[in-house]
Amino acid sequence: xxGSYERLTIAGKQAVWAWAFLAVPxxxxxxxxxxxxxxxxxxSFTSWNLLGEAxxxxxxxxxxxxxxxxxxxxxxxxxxxxxxxxPISLVLSFVxxxxxxxxxxxxxxLRALYFLPHLTTAAAMAWVWRWLYQPVPVGVFNGxxxxxxxxxxxxxxxTDQALPAVxxxxxxxxxxxxxxxxxxxxxxxxxxYYEAADIDGAGAWRVLREITLPLLRPTLVFLIVISxxxxxxxxxxxxxxTNGDGGPLDSTKxxxxxxxxxxxxxxDMGYASAQTVVLFFILLALTLLQMRLLRKPR
Amino acid sequence: MASVSIRGVVKSFGxxxxxxxxxxxxxxxxxxxxxxxxGCGKSTMLRMIAGLEDVDLGEIAIDGRVVNRVAPKDRNxxxxxxxxxxxxxxxxxxxxxxxxxxxxxxxxxIERRVHEAARIxxxxxxxxxxxxxxxxxxxxxxxxxxxxxxxxAVFLFDEPLSNLDAKLRSAMRTEIKKLHQTVKTTIVxxxxxxxxxxxxxxxxxxxxxxxxxxxxxxxxxxxxxxxxFVAGFIGSPAMNLLTGTVHRDGDGFRTTWPGGPxxxxxxRAVPKLTDGQAVIIGIRPEHVSAIDGPTRLPADWQIxxxxxxxxxLGSETLLLARFGDHELTGKGDGRTIPRPGQRQRFGxxxxxxxxxxxxxxxxxx
Numbered sequence: 290x291x292g293s294y295e296r297l298t299i300a301g302k303q304a305v306w307a308w309a310f311l312a313v314p315x316x317x318x319x320x321x322x323x324x325x326x327x328x329x330x331x332x333s334f335t336s337w338n339l340l341g342e343a344x345x346x347x348x349x350x351x352x353x354x355x356x357x358x359x360x361x362x363x364x365x366x367x368x369x370x371x372x373x374x375x376p377i378s379l380v381l382s383f384v385x386x387x388x389x390x391x392x393x394x395x396x397x398x399l400r401a402l403y404f405l406p407h408l409t410t411a412a413a414m415a416w417v418w419r420w421l422y423q424p425v426p427v428g429v430f431n432g433x434x435x436x437x438x439x440x441x442x443x444x445x446x447x448t449d450q451a452l453p454a455v456x457x458x459x460x461x462x463x464x465x466x467x468x469x470x471x472x473x474x475x476x477x478x479x480x481x482y483y484e485a486a487d488i489d490g491a492g493a494w495r496v497l498r499e500i501t502l503p504l505l506r507p508t509l510v511f512l513i514v515i516s517x518x519x520x521x522x523x524x525x526x527x528x529x530x531t532n533g534d535g536g537p538l539d540s541t542k543x544x545x546x547x548x549x550x551x552x553x554x555x556x557d558m559g560y561a562s563a564q565t566v567v568l569f570f571i572l573l574a575l576t577l578l579q580m581r582l583l584r585k586p587r
Numbered sequence: 588m589a590s591v592s593i594r595g596v597v598k599s600f601g602x603x604x605x606x607x608x609x610x611x612x613x614x615x616x617x618x619x620x621x622x623x624x625x626g627c628g629k630s631t632m633l634r635m636i637a638g639l640e641d642v643d644l645g646e647i648a649i650d651g652r653v654v655n656r657v658a659p660k661d662r663n664x665x666x667x668x669x670x671x672x673x674x675x676x677x678x679x680x681x682x683x684x685x686x687x688x689x690x691x692x693x694x695x696x697i698e699r700r701v702h703e704a705a706r707i708x709x710x711x712x713x714x715x716x717x718x719x720x721x722x723x724x725x726x727x728x729x730x731x732x733x734x735x736x737x738x739x740a741v742f743l744f745d746e747p748l749s750n751l752d753a754k755l756r757s758a759m760r761t762e763i764k765k766l767h768q769t770v771k772t773t774i775v776x777x778x779x780x781x782x783x784x785x786x787x788x789x790x791x792x793x794x795x796x797x798x799x800x801x802x803x804x805x806x807x808x809x810x811x812x813x814x815x816f817v818a819g820f821i822g823s824p825a826m827n828l829l830t831g832t833v834h835r836d837g838d839g840f841r842t843t844w845p846g847g848p849x850x851x852x853x854x855r856a857v858p859k860l861t862d863g864q865a866v867i868i869g870i871r872p873e874h875v876s877a878i879d880g881p882t883r884l885p886a887d888w889q890i891x892x893x894x895x896x897x898x899x900l901g902s903e904t905l906l907l908a909r910f911g912d913h914e915l916t917g918k919g920d921g922r923t924i925p926r927p928g929q930r931q932r933f934g935x936x937x938x939x940x941x942x943x944x945x946x947x948x949x950x951x952x
Contacts, residue, residue: 481672484639489686489737490660499685503676 326569332562339556350563360564362539363547367521367571369452370459370543374520378460378467379512385464386471387501400472407465415529418458419445422530445530448540455541459526463519467512474508475501510583514576521572524549544568589663589740589773590615591636595645598631598797605631606797608645618767618774622784623794623820629777630745632794636775637666637743650740660689665734666743670750671726673718673733679705680714683733690737704732707769708762724755731766744776748783760786781821785809793817815948818869818941824905826871827915830945835862842868842942846911848890850935856942856952866951869941875917876934877906877925884934894929908933 297305333350337343354360389399406414421429422444431441444454478501486496502509524545527535534550535542544564552561591613598606605628613619621629634640636647638659646653654662665686673682680701687697705711708728718726727747734742744763748756764787767774778784784791785805793800793808793816801808801817812818818826831844833852840852840860852860878889892908892915899905904919908931917933925931942951 479670479672481668481670482674484637484659485666485668485672485674485733486685486689487639488637488659488664488666489689489733491685491689495689499677500674504674506676 329562329565329569332559333566335559335562337558339558343559346559350560353560354563354567359539359542360547363535363542363544364567366452366535366540366542367523367544370456370523371517371520371575373453374456374460374463374523375513375516378463378516379509381460382464382467382512383471386468386475387497389468390472390475400469403468404465406462409462411462411525412529414458414462415526418454418526419530422454446537448537451531451537451541455526455530456523458530459520459523463516467516470508470512471505474505478504506583510580513583514579517575517579518572521568521575544571589650591741591773591775592648592651593632593636593645594648596632596635596642596647597644598628598635598640599643604797606635609797609799611792611799611802613773613775616771616773618776618787618789619792620776620778620784620788620790621792621794622778622781623800625779626796627794628797629779629794633666633743633745633775633777636741637664638662663740664743665737665739665741666745667730667734667747669746671718671730671747673726673729675718678715678717679710679721679729679732682718682729683714683736686733686737700736700738701732704735707735707766708732723751724759727751727755727759728762731763735766735770739772742772742774742776744774744778746778747776748778749780756783763787782823785821791821793820811950812869812941813950815867815869815943818943818950822871824872824916826869826941827875829868829913829915831866831868833860833862833864833866833942842866842940844868844910844913847913848910848935849887850937850940851887852942853937853940853952859951860942865945867943867945867948869943870915870935871939872905872916872918874936874939875908875915876936877904877917877919878932878934879923882934888937889932889934891930891932894925894927894931897924897927899924906931 294302294305332343334345334347335343336346336349385403389396389403392399420427423431424441425431425435428444430444434441443450445451482500482504483496486500491499521543522545523543527541527543527546528549531537531541533546535546545568548561548564548568551557551564591611593609593611593613596606596609597604609628609632611619621632623629631640635642636649638654638657642655646655648654649662649664674685677685683701683704684697687700692700701714702711705714708731710725710728710732713721713725713729718729721729727750730747747763748759751759760783763776767787776783776787784793788805790802791805791808792802795816800820801813803811808817808821812821812826815828819828829844829847831842831847833840833842836851839854839857840862841849842852843849878884882889890910892910894906895909895914896907897904898907899921902921904921904924906917906919906925908915908917915933919925919931940952943949944951
């Protein structure tokens, strides 16, 4: 054994060690990630209530999905979280990062303050925001509206306003992460590009459009993919701000909460797994599409 | 028409002064090279002309107009950066057209100018490539093309050749000189390489610690360095500088250094000397020649020394020789190459002897 190791080339020895170190995470991922994923695919073709044996029922769960109005509502909600959350959070975080990049005084402190919400427990933040949305005299937002003479808003009690109201703290928490990533991306652009553009007579808008944004493309791709996935998988803000039911009238319920309720409320594991598989394919399709659209030209 | 005037310019970064009251007049169509060791303030000076750094005190005028408060884009200058600063996501054409598009020139005019510059620089075939697909020399030419299309009043070059290998560097040096002869635009060029300065400049400005040490044509600064720093900085291999003294000898003076020969001092230095004065003796390697066989040099212009290091260059050979505690670089012809440890006769060409006052390091010859 020892002899055969010593006969290996240097590259061969490095490969042996690389695989030795990779073995631990491979086993971990296999047991904790890949096996349950495969299991979910299998369960989506069964009927199973955690007790007894899973019964194979073919594509019945998927047929049921297409006919389930709540599932369609939930799917639309999930897309709304992404469609609103992604552009709003990216524009805000880019603007913040763009100007923060120019600030020397208090730069580190400001950056830390922007990052803080990202570090805070989602449940705690959700509950604080829940208070902020309450009617007067408890709710701060309605208090401010009253002070400037505007009518009080129902926020979380309205089927129209509840989804954006839940999304707001999620965006706020996401901003910290996005700002830090944008800042790193901006810092990676050599100053001499800006100086050359300055001498070339390009105005701030042209520099932003033709130099900063194109050079930020890898950062943008990363943030768009990561943030879309995060908004598609939104759960804890909804759960904590709507008493765990995604209400009122399912108006804020995202896919993940629906899966959670199906699995651990009604113990309908097969149906929950089918929804999980659908979420998996939505995430996969969205990510592939974004990577294709945003791929480096040529 | 574009001259550049720098009048009493002062600059510091925080509490560190980098430029001390600098004055410099650059004439129309002149090629001026600012040269000096790193940290001498030459790049900062260039960046102030470009408008990338503010001027603390004094004024900079381009073509008679004071530009201290004028934005870089309104100074009618173009700059070539050390790392070229080519936009990596744009083609060569778009890189070169960038300034013209920013100036909102009509498209046919942009195309005409870019193609004209590309033709002069031999970039026509490369216009659709991106900078990442170009070699170092090609990128360098694109950077020059980007500056050229603007037809600026002044070109600024910030160490443009320092990222190239030696062979390409000398080729590009020729290109830049040709370019200047073609377009005849005023050029301010910054480098730490005295060979670049010597070969390119109409006038060289030698800087140290934010001050000008000497201004002059390449030959002036080479033949008549005004102080020890310039003497040691200009010329390759560097001038030999020895710590010695001078002594009266009849009507003239003789000079010597510990362990060295006693050499007569050229007559032109005599009026400035006093008996026993502490000096620095400077003599270039090409004026310390290895002698094999008979010579007409007077005997006291000759000395024998032990060879320490031999550096053959082909056409000639550099010889590092030991005189007592001192070392001197001399030159031998390329035909016979002595061995280290060997004794060798050297002759001094005393017409080219430099003497500097040791107290203030100023030239006495």
